[in-house]
Amino acid sequence: YMVYDQGIVNRDRGQRVFGQIFTEFSGRMASEGRRVKGQQLIQTYAQAFARAEKEYGVPPAVITAFWALESDFGAVQGKLPTLRSLVSLAYDCRRSEMFRQETIAALKIIDRGDLSPSEMIGSWAGELGQTQFLPRHYFDYAVDYDGDGHRNMLRSAPDVIGLTANYIANGLKWRRGEPWLQEIRVPANLPWDQADLTIKHPRSKWAAWGVTYADGRPLPKDELPASVLLPMGRTGPAFLAYPNFAAYTEWNNSLIYSTTAGYLATRIAGAGPMRKPAAPVAQLPFNEIKELQQLLARQGYNVGKIDGILGQQSRIAIKTMQVKYGLPADSWPTAELLARMRGG
Numbered sequence: 171y172m173v174y175d176q177g178i179v180n181r182d183r184g185q186r187v188f189g190q191i192f193t194e195f196s197g198r199m200a201s202e203g204r205r206v207k208g209q210q211l212i213q214t215y216a217q218a219f220a221r222a223e224k225e226y227g228v229p230p231a232v233i234t235a236f237w238a239l240e241s242d243f244g245a246v247q248g249k250l251p252t253l254r255s256l257v258s259l260a261y262d263c264r265r266s267e268m269f270r271q272e273t274i275a276a277l278k279i280i281d282r283g284d285l286s287p288s289e290m291i292g293s294w295a296g297e298l299g300q301t302q303f304l305p306r307h308y309f310d311y312a313v314d315y316d317g318d319g320h321r322n323m324l325r326s327a328p329d330v331i332g333l334t335a336n337y338i339a340n341g342l343k344w345r346r347g348e349p350w351l352q353e354i355r356v357p358a359n360l361p362w363d364q365a366d367l368t369i370k371h372p373r374s375k376w377a378a379w380g381v382t383y384a385d386g387r388p389l390p391k392d393e394l395p396a397s398v399l400l401p402m403g404r405t406g407p408a409f410l411a412y413p414n415f416a417a418y419t420e421w422n423n424s425l426i427y428s429t430t431a432g433y434l435a436t437r438i439a440g441a442g443p444m445r446k447p448a449a450p451v452a453q454l455p456f457n458e459i460k461e462l463q464q465l466l467a468r469q470g471y472n473v474g475k476i477d478g479i480l481g482q483q484s485r486i487a488i489k490t491m492q493v494k495y496g497l498p499a500d501s502w503p504t505a506e507l508l509a510r511m512r513g514g
Contacts, residue, residue: 191451
């Protein structure tokens with residue numbers, strides 16, 4: 171298995187981050203079928219989920235949503251020999267030190283007796299199992315929840331539940347008993363520059379600004395800190411993101427993925443479906459987002475890669491420019507902002 175595969179390195183160099191808008195991605199990935207299947211699995215493995223919640227404080231719905239998104243509950247785990255992927259990426263110069271450590275962790279998993287080399291089949295980037303963990307996290311956080319003496323993330327659902335809960339609690343610092351994400355309604359006169367994951371206010375302050383739950387019920391006037399998250403700007407879906415939402419952005423730093431995972435977890439836990447925007451949210455085409463990134467970069471803003479994809483750095487730069495032009499600072503790229511920037 172310890173052979174170089176140029177195809178793996180080519181995939182690593184060519185990978186793209188999420189380019190879809192949130193409602194498209196979440197509509198596909200947080201489907202009704204996955205909500206129902208997630209709830210069924212919580213019943214089927216009730217004992218393992220109860221143990222995980224007691225030991226780690228992570229709700230079943232949170233574990234199950236990651237299980238859905240990462241492998242469709244174990245149906246899609248990848249088909250490539252893990253050791254071959256890891257040594258190829260360790261040999262390549264782009265992230266060699268990271269994958270050298272992952273290769274050693276994979277050998278430790280074999281040494282511990284959890285998996286044999288031939289069983290280690292996963293994704294092209296070396297992730298293993300039904301919630302797709304790189305070997306270091308597998309080795310550090312795996313637990314034997316089915317009592318067979320092995321920690322098998324590929325075939326044992328109880329082991330999957332235990333490991334995922336352990337990692338979320340101890341690796342991602344989950345706060346027991348606190349929410350993670352809730353859909354809200356925002357008023358038209360919200361101070362939009364405050365709607366940002368980096369800005370937190372007590373729920374009482376958001377309530378004073380007219381923010382309510384999605385069904386119109388008032389927010390509790392308490393001191394629990396939260397951010398307003400607008401994945402598609404002020405006319406799209408809106409959420410309160412609590413400190414636990416940091417676990418989602420740490421799991422995957424794509425805002426589209428992390429918001430979808432958090433939203434699906436709320437659905438599995440019993441929340442209603444997301445409200446549809448009153449009108450379609452205007453989305454700049456790929457080439458115009460790229461042009462906007464180029465214009466922002468010329469002004470000295472760090473937008474990350476100029477690739478036509480709306481990442482966190484691009485959103486921060488857009489918000490700063492919206493403030494400068496006196497536009498609603500909701501971090502969403504609009505035709506008006508592009509026109510202003512074209513005009514200098």
